Amino acid sequence: PFAGRVAVVTGSTSGIGLAIARALMRAGADVVINGLGAPAEIEHVRASLETERHQSRVVYNGANLMKGDEAAGLIEETLIGFGRIDILVNNAGIQHVSPIETFPPEKYEAIIALNLSAAWYTTRAAFASMKQTGFGRIINVASAHGLVASPFKSAYVAAKHGIVGLTKTVALEGAEHNVTCNAICPGYVWTPLVENQIADTAKARGITREEVIRDVLLAAQPNKLFAEADELGALTVFLCGPGGRSITGTALPVDGGWTAH
Numbered sequence: 348p349f350a351g352r353v354a355v356v357t358g359s360t361s362g363i364g365l366a367i368a369r370a371l372m373r374a375g376a377d378v379v380i381n382g383l384g385a386p387a388e389i390e391h392v393r394a395s396l397e398t399e400r401h402q403s404r405v406v407y408n409g410a411n412l413m414k415g416d417e418a419a420g421l422i423e424e425t426l427i428g429f430g431r432i433d434i435l436v437n438n439a440g441i442q443h444v445s446p447i448e449t450f451p452p453e454k455y456e457a458i459i460a461l462n463l464s465a466a467w468y469t470t471r472a473a474f475a476s477m478k479q480t481g482f483g484r485i486i487n488v489a490s491a492h493g494l495v496a497s498p499f500k501s502a503y504v505a506a507k508h509g510i511v512g513l514t515k516t517v518a519l520e521g522a523e524h525n526v527t528c529n530a531i532c533p534g535y536v537w538t539p540l541v542e543n544q545i546a547d548t549a550k551a552r553g554i555t556r557e558e559v560i561r562d563v564l565l566a567a568q569p570n571k572l573f574a575e576a577d578e579l580g581a582l583t584v585f586l587c588g589p590g591g592r593s594i595t596g597t598a599l600p601v602d603g604g605w606t607a608h
């Protein structure tokens with residue numbers, strides 16, 4: 348369904364972003380992937396995506412999205428290279444877990460820059476082109492923490508609530524132009540981001556690694572399962588396809604019931 352469409356997925360060298368990039372590519376889109384990492388590993392990811400489906404082009408852009416001008420540059424370079432942008436997935440994100448009184452200010456600034464401001468800069472840069480072509484699908488990967496809070500995640504929860512607000516505003520500005528904007532709100536998905544926060548969470552709460560998985564992570568999700576990154580890929584494809592035309596301004600939980608509590 349997406350042949351001829353161009354998608355940009357931020358933070359797609361790993362985890363959820365990679366699964367979303369793969370799903371969009373399998374549905375026929377050309378995809379710009381982005382993220383940090385060792386060049387050889389990134390090229391391996393890029394080439395393995397492209398060999399899966401030869402009709403799709405997969406290119407890598409190494410923009411550091413902590414910087415607003417590089418976030419805008421990611422979109423500008425896509426428009427130069429492909430002449431269009433149809434789908435924008437703002438997915439890149441980081442986490443840091445700490446009580447607020449000892450939360451490092453530089454971690455707070457980095458989380459706000461990447462998890463919130465980068466999406467503002469990419470959306471700002473993509474919007475005119477989407478309006479002009481009369482088609483745009485913007486998906487912001489927020490979190491269950493865009494809807495509810497947990498202790499020790501002050502920066503992350505602030506950024507994720509912020510991106511839900513950005514989503515609603517962009518949806519209203521795009522509504523008459525067939526430009527939709529939605530947030531998807533995963534609970535816990537087993538990716539490097541979650542793996543890396545287990546030690547900090549154990550420290551902040553004074554419990555073991557096993558207790559973090561059982562009593563913090565999975566305790567939040569009534570279905571007692573980690574979501575799979577591919578589930579977010581499937582939802583993104585749906586929202587960008589014909590069935591998603593009237594869905595805009597929403598924040599859709601993919602959390603095994605967490606936010607129904």
Ligand code: NAD
Nearest residue numbers: 358359360361362363382383412438440490535536538540
């Ligand atoms: P991940 O660590 O596997 O992937 C993060 C991606 O962002 C990587 O590709 C990384 O290279 C990229 N990235 C990091 N810093 C960057 C920068 N400065 N510029 C450009 N790219 C950068 O994490 P993930 O779990 O797949 O998370 C993806 C998104 O999903 C994040 O926004 C995260 O908050 C959100 N999320 C994750 C979970 C979960 O349980 N894993 C739950 C809810 C929401």
